[in-house]
Amino acid sequence: MPTPHTHGHLPVTDANTLYWEEHGTPDGTPCLVLHGGPGAGAHPGLANLFDPDRHRTVLFDQRGAGRSTPDAGLASTDLATNTTAHLIDDIEALRTARGIDSWLVVGTSWGSTLALAYAQAHPDRVRALVLVAVTTTSAQEVHWLTHTMGRVFPEQWEAFRDAAGPGADPHRLPAAYARLLADPDPAVREDAARAWCRWEDTHMATTAAFTPFLSTRPLDVQLRFARLVTHYWADHAFLPEHHLVQNMGRIAHLPGALIHGRLDISGPADTAWHLSRHWPAATLHIIEGAGHTDKEPHTAATEAIDRLTR
Secondary structure, eight states: OOOOSEEEEEEOSTTOEEEEEEEEOTTSEEEEEEOSTTTTOOOGGGGGGSOTTTEEEEEEOOTTSTTSBSOTTSTTSOOTTOSHHHHHHHHHHHHHHTTOSOEEEEEETHHHHHHHHHHHHOGGGEEEEEEESOOOOOHHHHHHHHTGGGGTSHHHHHHHHHTTOTTOOTTOHHHHHHHHTTOSOHHHHHHHHHHHHHHHHHHTOOSTTOOOOSTTSOHHHHHHHHHHHHHHHHTGGGSOTTHHHHTGGGTTTSOEEEEEETTOTTSOTHHHHHHHHTOTTEEEEEETTOOTTOHHHHHHHHHHHHHHTO
């Protein structure tokens, strides 16, 4: 696992602090990694996407995730100031604090939604974008993940639905789970987190190489992940519907790469394809036989990063 050469905690607004770390060479091309989830935290292995001799790579745990504080997994942590707009401001605070003028931005899964939103808000601070397992966290995408996917995994979805409680709207399961994950009873929160993470592992399991990785994590990690992802999905990333697609004109000139596995049914490839129709400066890579967490999209990301920073 890569070891950062420097790391720290950055105080930002609303009594939050962000954990960050840097890899590679301090004189290299600045690159930022936006992790998935929301709530998954930055995995040091993402630094392997970059050339340590050519890139200055910054990873950080988004507000409430990983080693950032306060911990979103705690019921006492207020998530009212944890929205996409707050995360965009956090990225700018981190860029300024690290003395970086502009950077290449890499986003994976949910991180691709955040990367698009950040780039559209600050296009002058982005050199290029590399998006892997592309999502825009639209209402349609969230409904696919939490309801329509039941057609593929009917028995698992029924358990997922039932764990949301007898009064839960099956078309609004993220909101139902968000309420459970804020319940004052620890047992209610823990059961909800486990059920949510089991479903996450289910809908990502579309290739033989998949190994469950959320439902096997420690309970505090599951609570943190589940609370943040349901918070963001219940409100469709706190963005107006179709906002990211409608604002692609703001970044249409930026070089980019859209990388997606054909078998990634967690987020079907039509999202990446549709974005590519609005982004003439970006290349689209649909990787046959690859799912949401397979290594082939990451290999393609490394190649894109190399190309876009030369």
